[in-house]
Structures are given as structure tokens and as C-alpha cells.
Amino acid sequence: MTTTVTRRPTVAVWKFASCDGCQLTILDCEDEFLSIVGAIDIAYFPEATRAERGGPYDLSIVEGSITTVHDAERIHDIRAKSKALITIGACATAGGIQALKNWADVDEFAKIVYAHPEYIRSLSTSTPISDHVTVDFELRGCPISKHQLIDVIDAFVHGRKPNTPTHTVCVECKLRGTTCVMVAHDTPCMGPITQAGCGALCPAFNRGCYGCFGPSESPNIEALREAWHEIGVDDPHLVQALRTFNAYAPEFKEASETYA
Amino acid sequence: MASKVVGVREFDSLIPLLRDRGYDVIGPTVDEGTIVLDHVATSADLPIGWTDHHDKGTYSLDKRADEAYFGYAVGPRTFKRWLYPPRQTILTIEHAETGLVFKPEPTADERYAFVGVRACEIAAMEIQDRVFAHDAFADPHYVERRARSLIVGVNCAVAGETCFCDSMGTGPECTAGYDLVITEVVSGERHEFIVESGTDEGETILTELDGRPTTPADRKEVRTIIEDTAASMTRTMPKDETYSLLTENLEHPIWDSIAERCLNCTNCTLVCPTCFCSTMEDMTDLDGRAVRKRRWDSCFNREFTFLHGHAVRFTTKSRYRQWMTHKLAYWYDQFGTSGCVGCGRCITWCPAKIDITEEIAHLAEQTREEVAT
Ligand code: SF4
Ligand code: SF4
Ligand code: SF4
Numbered sequence: 022m023t024t025t026v027t028r029r030p031t032v033a034v035w036k037f038a039s040c041d042g043c044q045l046t047i048l049d050c051e052d053e054f055l056s057i058v059g060a061i062d063i064a065y066f067p068e069a070t071r072a073e074r075g076g077p078y079d080l081s082i083v084e085g086s087i088t089t090v091h092d093a094e095r096i097h098d099i100r101a102k103s104k105a106l107i108t109i110g111a112c113a114t115a116g117g118i119q120a121l122k123n124w125a126d127v128d129e130f131a132k133i134v135y136a137h138p139e140y141i142r143s144l145s146t147s148t149p150i151s152d153h154v155t156v157d158f159e160l161r162g163c164p165i166s167k168h169q170l171i172d173v174i175d176a177f178v179h180g181r182k183p184n185t186p187t188h189t190v191c192v193e194c195k196l197r198g199t200t201c202v203m204v205a206h207d208t209p210c211m212g213p214i215t216q217a218g219c220g221a222l223c224p225a226f227n228r229g230c231y232g233c234f235g236p237s238e239s240p241n242i243e244a245l246r247e248a249w250h251e252i253g254v255d256d257p258h259l260v261q262a263l264r265t266f267n268a269y270a271p272e273f274k275e276a277s278e279t280y281a
Numbered sequence: 282m283a284s285k286v287v288g289v290r291e292f293d294s295l296i297p298l299l300r301d302r303g304y305d306v307i308g309p310t311v312d313e314g315t316i317v318l319d320h321v322a323t324s325a326d327l328p329i330g331w332t333d334h335h336d337k338g339t340y341s342l343d344k345r346a347d348e349a350y351f352g353y354a355v356g357p358r359t360f361k362r363w364l365y366p367p368r369q370t371i372l373t374i375e376h377a378e379t380g381l382v383f384k385p386e387p388t389a390d391e392r393y394a395f396v397g398v399r400a401c402e403i404a405a406m407e408i409q410d411r412v413f414a415h416d417a418f419a420d421p422h423y424v425e426r427r428a429r430s431l432i433v434g435v436n437c438a439v440a441g442e443t444c445f446c447d448s449m450g451t452g453p454e455c456t457a458g459y460d461l462v463i464t465e466v467v468s469g470e471r472h473e474f475i476v477e478s479g480t481d482e483g484e485t486i487l488t489e490l491d492g493r494p495t496t497p498a499d500r501k502e503v504r505t506i507i508e509d510t511a512a513s514m515t516r517t518m519p520k521d522e523t524y525s526l527l528t529e530n531l532e533h534p535i536w537d538s539i540a541e542r543c544l545n546c547t548n549c550t551l552v553c554p555t556c557f558c559s560t561m562e563d564m565t566d567l568d569g570r571a572v573r574k575r576r577w578d579s580c581f582n583r584e585f586t587f588l589h590g591h592a593v594r595f596t597t598k599s600r601y602r603q604w605m606t607h608k609l610a611y612w613y614d615q616f617g618t619s620g621c622v623g624c625g626r627c628i629t630w631c632p633a634k635i636d637i638t639e640e641i642a643h644l645a646e647q648t649r650e651e652v653a654t
Contacts, residue, residue: 056567172564179565188547188582191632195551196367196577200313200357203632205340213546213632227313238583239597244544248338248632 030079030178033065035099037085037092038119038147042164043110044068044084053171060178076102080177083156086112086147088119093144093153100154107173108150111163111266115235118163119147120269148269160185163233163266166218186217187238190230193221202229207252211262214240214272235267242276256280283484284477286499287492292350292474293324295433296396298489304394304431307363309356314342316356321396328353335441335625338634349467350474351397354441355624359554360395360402361409364426367577371561374571388421394431398459400452401444401622403434405554407458411616412557431482434459436503437510438467443625445516445638451622453510461486464503475499516638518623519645523609526645531602535644540598542633547579549627549635550604555620560585580604605637 034044048069050057064074081103087093100106111117122130127145131138150156160173169185176183186192190212194201202208202224210229212221218234242263249259263277299306300322308321309328316328333353334341345352370386398406406427413423434455437444446452455462460483464475475495478484519526550556560578565571578585580603586594594600612620621637628636 053567060567171567175565175567178567181563181565184562184564186582187584188579189545191546191548192551192577192579192582195548198317198358198362198367200315200317201548201630201632204338204630205313205315205342205357210632213544213548239545241541241544241597244542244633247542248544248634251338251634 029060029062031064031074031077032061032080032082032174033076033078033099033103034063034068035065035081035083035085036068037083037096037113037150038088039085039110039112039117041068041084043113043162044082046109046165046167046170047082050167050171057171057174061174078103079105081106083108083113083150084110086116086119086149087153088144088147089142090144091142096150096153105157105177106150106154107158107160107177108156109160109162109165109170111161111233111235112147113150114159114161114270115267115273116147116149116269118266118268121264122147123269124264158183161216161234161267162218166220169218188217189213189237190215190217190219190221190224190234193217193219194224197221197225199225202227203248203252209249209252209254209258209262211245213237213248214242214245231265232262232273233266235270236272240272242272246276246280282478282480283487284475284495285487285490285492286495287474287476287490289472289474291491295486295490296321296323296326298486299394299396299431299433302394302486304392306394306396307360308396309351309353311342315340316342316353318356318358318360318362318397324350327351327397332439333441335443335629337443337628337636337639338631340629347467348472349438349465351435351463351465352439352467354437354439354444355399355402355626357552357626357630359552359624359626360398360406361554361557363391363393363395364406364430365409365413365420365423365557369422369575371573371575374573376569386422388425390429391426392429392431393426394433396433398432398434398455399437399446399624400434400455401446401449401624402554403432403455403458404446404449404451404622405624406432408555408612408616408618408620408622409557411618432459432461434462434479436462436464436507438465438506440510440514441625441629443516443628443636444514444623445518445625446623447511447514448517449520449619449621449623454507459483464506466502466506475503516625516628516636518609518621518638518641520619522645523619523641524613526641526648527606527610530644530648531606533644533647535640535647536598536602539601539635539640540596542635543581543597543601544633545581545583545597545600546632547581548630548632549637550579550581551577552626552630553608554624554626555608555622558585580607605640609637609641 131141173183203210208229211232212230215232216234216237263273310326413420437453460480478487586592608620
């Protein structure tokens with residue numbers, strides 16, 4: 022059987038509350054960029070091109086979290102005109118670092134930061150896209166991995182399953198042959214509860230994992246807490262480690278609230 | 282087979298000699314604060330004067346008082362990294378006029394010389410042979426690499442605190458499966474290597490090393506070193522009891538106790554020299570080619586247990602139990618041997634400090650108590 026691609030799928034890239042780092046990953050795919058552009062039809066991507074075509078789109082790639090009333094409405098509109106919707110990065114998949122406001126008083130922040138806080142119309146929470154609309158696939162990471170992104174786009178074009186394992190960062194340490202920093206050097210590491218994706222970047226540079234890719238498929242955070250206690254790291258530090266880019270990911274959130 | 286006693290300077294010609302014979306030499310070296318296995322070019326790359334200390338979830342690299350070359354136990358890497366690499370391309374699929382063309386990946390022509398291989402590691406290779414070199418389902422990549430590689434074993438003069446090869450019957454003496462085997466003697470002013478060959482290739486290499494003939498005293502020295510090392514081991518595994526102990530206790534509360542502590546991080550399986558689980562990753566590229574790659578996986582991964590849409594071993598408890606019962610019981614049914622060689626790596630490298638020998642001892646003890654009451 023042979024299949025012929027009759028039409029390149031149209032793709033739109035959207036930004037919500039985020040730093041742009043994840044969508045810049047698309048532009049950072051230097052070597053692969055031409056084949057990506059050859060395989061898809063970029064219909065809307067303000068970061069890369071001024072061309073702007075209205076929907077519907079075959080695929081929307083969404084970066085960022087929902088932090089304003091306007092964005093909470095806009096995402097429904099995008100969903101309505103997209104056949105498939107993929108979220109990319111910790112902001113879109115877990116609420117991002119800005120989800121720390123979910124534990125704080127946003128009006129207080131606004132008063133401190135802005136001369137005229139009355140103009141600020143921010144929600145009191147930062148939430149992932151999946152809290153608002155149906156998401157077909159979530160690509161984790163702060164920032165996302167370029168290789169995983171290419172694989173996900175490629176998987177979409179070919180109608181196959183993406184290669185985005187949900188296991189721990191420890192697997193990536195062992196694949197690359199990196200010595201475990203927790204066992205060998207008593208360095209606290211989030212790797213045993215964090216999803217792979219970065220290629221164990223931090224342990225390879227002799228640092229503990231910071232948890233950028235969020236919780237792994239079945240994290241035992243209580244067991245990690247025990248292991249951290251053994252190397253002299255107390256609960257306040259564990260709570261800090263859990264409350265970073267993926268603070269509002271359900272497993273990290275629940276654990277940080279338990280140990281806070 | 283032949284044997285010889287070789288001094289330090291003469292011994293230093295071994296690695297260059299192996300390289301001259303076309304081998305890519307893999308041996309111990311210090312990196313990232315650990316003694317790891319990697320490519321080595323000369324004796325200077327070896328962990329001379331270093332040793333390692335192990336405990337549950339703990340490793341330290343320490344200075345020795347002497348200049349021993351092999352005065353340590355085992356590190357986190359295993360030789361399986363080269364025989365059964367973490368990633369292996371299996372095949373490529375391309376479009377052609379006639380349809381899809383499937384091209385199996387040709388076997389590579391590496392020729393490894395593994396230096397400093399411990400008895401437990403030789404035993405592990407022999408176990409992996411049963412997995413990968415099994416007639417009907419042989420992996421050509423493994424078979425080729427294994428057949429071409431040279432083994433320079435070392436009789437252990439130091440056991441790690443987590444080693445228990447003596448009770449598994451896999452060490453500390455290399456009894457077979459080597460081309461050359463070394464016993465290092467370091468005491469006072471004396472620093473020599475007693476080298477014996479086990480194959481013709483080993484004997485040829487040995488003739489090129491300068492040294493003196495071995496005496497009965499040297500052979501006695503080798504025995505003493507091996508016996509002292511065996512006697513120094515504190516951990517044991519009741520090898521002959523694990524089959525019934527595990528298969529009769531599949532619903533024992535011990536599995537819940539372990540599951541509470543286990544991170545299901547996979548470290549124990551990925552450092553184990555016999556674990557062989559893998560997954561296939563199918564990659565297409567945007568230019569229309571497809572590549573199938575095999576990569577290390579682990580029974581501790583929930584995703585690994587997916588069968589048609591759901592995970593059959595959903596809980597950590599079921600996955601840990603799968604690992605231990607497979608390793609220490611069902612391997613006997615499948616491969617006619619235990620899956621454990623007592624190297625202690627899963628104990629040292631478990632960040633949660635779970636010790637396979639301790640858990641088996643607890644289970645045995647609790648089972649005895651239950652029978653008694
Ligand atoms: S360094 Fe961290 S991620 Fe790597 S194996 Fe150790 S605990 Fe796991
Ligand atoms: S037994 Fe230890 S090393 Fe193995 S998966 Fe559990 S926590 Fe990780
Ligand atoms: S189960 Fe543990 S002790 Fe046994 S061979 Fe594997 S890593 Fe070594």
C-alpha cells in the first residue's frame with residue numbers, strides 16, 4: 022500500500038502566559054527546520070512570520086497558561102477552530118512558574134508591582150490549558166526538548182504515536198552512563214520523580230535534577246522525601262524544589278501542600 | 282594453559298598490546314567521582330591507587346595506601362553497555378518504486394577487549410548469552426560483538442560491601458570464560474600481576490608479556506587472595522531457597538512494605554549486568570524514512586507494562602514483585618539459572634536504599650515465623 026500526501030496539514034502556533042522559550046524551540050530546530058516547513062503549512066505563527074491565515078487549522082500548538090479572563094475565552098475559540106491541539110511546555114501543561122500565584126494573594130502583588138493596579142485584570146490563578154479545553158497531547162518541559170518537539174510534529178504528520186516516554190530522568194542518566202549524583206555525592210535530585218525528556222542534562226553536569234519535565238508516570242514523592250532526609254535535606258527545601266515550573270502539576274502540588 | 286608473573290612495568294605494555302592487536306579496550310577509569318568503565322588507552326587511565334566503598338544507596342571513591350591497579354570492587358557501569366548497548370538501530374525502512382524496503386541494520390565490526398572483568402561480570406555475560414544468543418531468537422548484534430570480544434578477567438582482591446557473589450557461586454574467582462585472568466599482588470614492596478591464560482588468543486598475548494614463570498608459592502598466593510576476599514563478604518543470598526520462597530509468597534505483605542519505599546526509578550535494573558529489558562522506538566523523519574531503534578527499558582516503568590491500551594502492572598508493588606520474582610525465581614524456569622550474580626550494584630545504586638539481600642532475609646524470616654506459629 023502506498024499513501025500519498027495530498028495536502029500539507031495547516032498549523033497554528035499560539036501564545037498564552039509564557040516566556041516564548043518553547044515556541045522559540047521551533048525556530049531553534051535549525052537543521053530540521055526546512056523539513057518541518059516542508060511537511061507542514063504554517064498558517065499562523067507571529068513569532069516566525071507575518072503571514073496570518075484564519076482557521077480552521079489541522080493542528081494548533083499552544084504555549085503558555087491561562088491567567089486572564091480574555092485568555093480563558095480565547096482558548097475556547099482556538100480549540101473550536103483546531104482539529105488537533107497540542108500544548109507545549111510547563112506553562113501550558115501545568116500552569117508554569119506563574120502558578121506560584123495560586124498560593125498567594127494576587128491583589129497584593131499587583132499593588133506592589135504596578136503604579137495603577139486597577140488596570141490589571143488578572144485571574145487569581147494560572148492554570149494549564151487542559152483545565153479549560155480538551156487537549157490531544159501535552160509535551161512537557163521548561164523548556165521543551167527540541168528533539169521531542171520534532172518527533173511530536175513528525176508523529177502528527179505521519180499519524181503515529183510520539184516517542185515521549187513517561188518514565189523517570191534516572192533512565193536517561195543510565196542511558197548516557199551518568200553516575201547518580203544522589204548516591205555518589207549526596208546531591209538532592211528530583212530525577213526519581215520527574216519525567217524524562219531533557220536527556221538528564223543536570224545530572225550530567227553533576228547537579229541534581231530540578232524537575233523541569235514535571236511528575237513521572239507514577240512518582241513516589243514520599244519515598245524521595247525519605248531519601249532526601251537521609252542526605253540531610255529537610256521538608257522546606259523539598260517544598261521549594263516541588264514548587265518551581267511544574268508546581269501546579271497535580272502530584273507536585275499535592276505533595277508540596279502536604280509537606281509545607 | 283600458560284601462566285606468568287608480570288611486574289608493573291611489563292604489565293603496562295598490556296593495554297597498548299591489545300590496541301595493537303586491533304582491540305578497542307574498555308576498562309576501569311575514574312570519572313564523575315566514580316570508577317566507571319570506559320575506553321582506556323594506557324595503564325595511566327586505570328584507577329591506580331583508588332578504591333570504592335559501598336553501602337545501601339551510598340558510594341564513595343577513596344584513596345588507597347598503595348598503587349593497586351584493580352584495588353576496587355565494581356562501579357555503576359557494566360560491560361553490557363558495549364555488548365548490549367543502550368540504543369541499537371534495528372532496521373531502516375525507506376520508500377522505493379516497488380514499495381517499502383526494509384533494511385536490517387548491519388552488525389558493526391567493533392572488537393572489544395574488556396579489561397578488569399570480575400568473576401560476577403563474566404557470570405553475567407554468560408547469563409546474557411542465554412538471553413541474546415539463544416539459537417532461535419539470537420540477536421545478531423550481540424552475538425557478533427560477544428564472539429569478537431576478548432575478556433581479561435581479574436580475581437577480586439577486594440570485595441565491595443554490597444557484594445555477595447560468594448553465596449551465588451559466581452565469584453570472587455574467575456573460573457572460566459576469560460582469555461586472560463589477572464591476580465594482582467600488592468603487599469609491602471611487592472607489586473606484581475599473576476597472569477594466566479584461558480584461551481589460545483590469551484596465550485598468544487601472554488607470550489608477548491615479559492615475566493617470570495609462576496611458582497607453587499604464587500599459586501598459593503592466588504588462592505589466599507581469593508579465599509580472603511570471599512571471607513570478607515558480609516552479605517549473602519540463600520540461592521537455593523529463593524525460588525520457593527518467592528513463588529510461594531506472591532501475596533505476602535512484604536511487597537506492600539517495599540512498594541512504600543520504592544521510587545520506581547529503574548536504577549536497580551539499569552545497573553544490573555543481567556537485566557535485558559528493552560523497548561522499540563519507531564521513528565519516522567519528515568523526509569519519509571523510518572528507523573526502528575531498540576533502547577534499554579525497565580520492568581519498573583508502568584509504560585513498559587502496557588498491553589493493548591492499559592498497564593497490566595499498574596502499581597509499584599506489582600512491578601517490584603515482577604522484578605524480584607523474575608530475577609530470583611522465574612529465571613530458573615526461563616534460562617535455567619538465577620538472574621542474579623551477586624554484584625551488589627542494585628543495592629549500592631538504589632537511591633531509596635532498598636537491599637535485595639535484606640528483603641529476601643526478611644521474607645525468609647517472616648515465612649519461618651508464620652510456619653512456626
Ligand atoms: S542523578 Fe538523579 S536522575 Fe540521575 S539516576 Fe540519580 S537520582 Fe536519578
Ligand atoms: S528498588 Fe531502588 S533502584 Fe530499584 S526502582 Fe526501586 S527505588 Fe529505584
Ligand atoms: S540483581 Fe543486583 S546484585 Fe544481582 S546481579 Fe543484578 S545488580 Fe547485581
